[in-house]
Amino acid sequence: MIRVQAENFDVGAEINALSEGNTAIGGICSFVGLVRDFQHTKDDDTRVSAMTLEHYPGMTEKKLAEIEEIARQRWPLEDVLIIHRYGRMEAGENIVLVVTASAHRKAAFESAEFLMDYLKTKAPFWKLEEDDQGQGKWVDARDADDHALTKWEKSQL
Amino acid sequence: MKVLYFAWLRTKIGCAEEEISLPENVKTVADVLDLLRTKGDAYVEALGEDKVIRVAVNQDYAPLDHPVKQGDEFAIFPPVTGG
Numbered sequence: 001m002i003r004v005q006a007e008n009f010d011v012g013a014e015i016n017a018l019s020e021g022n023t024a025i026g027g028i029c030s031f032v033g034l035v036r037d038f039q040h041t042k043d044d045d046t047r048v049s050a051m052t053l054e055h056y057p058g059m060t061e062k063k064l065a066e067i068e069e070i071a072r073q074r075w076p077l078e079d080v081l082i083i084h085r086y087g088r089m090e091a092g093e094n095i096v097l098v099v100t101a102s103a104h105r106k107a108a109f110e111s112a113e114f115l116m117d118y119l120k121t122k123a124p125f126w127k128l129e130e131d132d133q134g135q136g137k138w139v140d141a142r143d144a145d146d147h148a149l150t151k152w153e154k155s156q157l
Numbered sequence: 158m159k160v161l162y163f164a165w166l167r168t169k170i171g172c173a174e175e176e177i178s179l180p181e182n183v184k185t186v187a188d189v190l191d192l193l194r195t196k197g198d199a200y201v202e203a204l205g206e207d208k209v210i211r212v213a214v215n216q217d218y219a220p221l222d223h224p225v226k227q228g229d230e231f232a233i234f235p236p237v238t239g240g
Contacts, residue, residue, distance in 0.1 A: 033240055053239065054164055056232060059216035084239060096240055116240060124213070124232075125239025126164035138165045141209075141236035 001080065002064040004055065006087040008094055018079050018099055025078045025101045029108035031116055037091035039129060039139070049132045051139075053086045053095065056124035060084070067118045071100070074114070075107040082115060084125065117148040158227055160193070162203075163234035166210065169203040179227050186212050187221040189231060209236060 011032055019025050038045045068080050081099040089095060098115045102108040127139040158177055162170050183192055190212075193200050204210065212219050213232040225231065 054167075055239070056161070056163055056213070056216075056234065059213055059232065062216050120240035121237065122218075123239050124163070124234060124237050126235060127238045128164070138235065139238045141238050 001082075002061060002068060003081075003083045004057075004060050004064070005083065005085060008085070009083050009097055011094070011097060014081060014083065014097060015099055018081050018101060022078055022101070024103060026103045027105040027108045028099060028101045029105070029112040030100075031096075031098045031112050032094055033096035033116075035089045035091050035093050035095060047132050048091060048129045049134075050088060050090045050130045052088045052128045052130070052136075054126045054128065055084075055086045059124050063123045064119065067115060067122060070118070071111045071115055075100075075102065075111040076104075077102050077107060077111060080111070080115070082119070084119070084123065086125070114152055117145070117152060120145045121149045158189075158225065159230050160189075161230065161232040163232065165235060166203050166233050170199050179225070184224060185221065186214065186219050186223045186225060186231075189225055190221075190233075204233070210234065211236060 011030065015028060015030060019028060035051055037048055039048050064082050064084065068082060071077065071080060077100055079101040081097065083097040085095055096119070098112050100108045100111045100115065128136045129139055130136050158179055159174065160177055161174050162172065167173050183189060190204055194204050211234055214223055214225060215230050
């Protein structure tokens with residue numbers, strides 16, 4: 001299941017809701033992405049007090065649903081949950097939650113990492129960071145994220 | 158055709174969405190980008206050769222030679238930075 005929302009989410013409540021009543025689940029893996037209070041640049045670290053996530057309504061849901069479908073075909077998953085927030089968030093707040101549930105841990109671990117790698121390079125979200133003076137700066141995409149994706153394409157062979 | 162702009166492309170061009178009509182000779186994503194570059198300095202700047210941009214047609218990523226038609230939803234945005 002995918003959800004794109006402005007509101008925060010409760011990680012524990014989401015995991016409980018997902019596993020409740022499904023006793024075939026033997027393991028659950030979760031990843032929570034947070035707003036970090038610094039951005040590492042070439043020269044030094046800059047402070048980040050908040051960020052605004054912009055997204056492309058419609059395409060976001062479409063891409064997340066595709067990503068979930070690919071993961072379900074590739075691993076034996078009992079359930080998948082992806083929540084991604086948009087709007088303004090302060091440092092320390094939740095941005096994204098990925099939860100994967102399977103009979104065994106390997107599928108849960110691997111698919112959670114896969115979902116995050118795919119989401120970071122395919123889902124149409126853009127971060128505008130604010131420093132402590134309130135100055136906004138669009139975050140540049142990272143080559144490392146593209147490289148992370150290549151790993152999964154190679155191992156598909 | 159509806160054209161959507163996101164992130165710094167939206168701020169540079171100065172609008173989030175506009176409607177354009179496609180002349181006969183505009184058949185691909187590359188043709189649409191060329192057409193938009195005739196609309197003024199802000200477009201030339203935002204869609205310059207030195208800029209890394211992505212295009213989606215009807216909410217799927219589309220390469221430069223992807224065909225387009227009136228009625229498509231055409232979106233231009235920077236490489237994504239979610240997660």
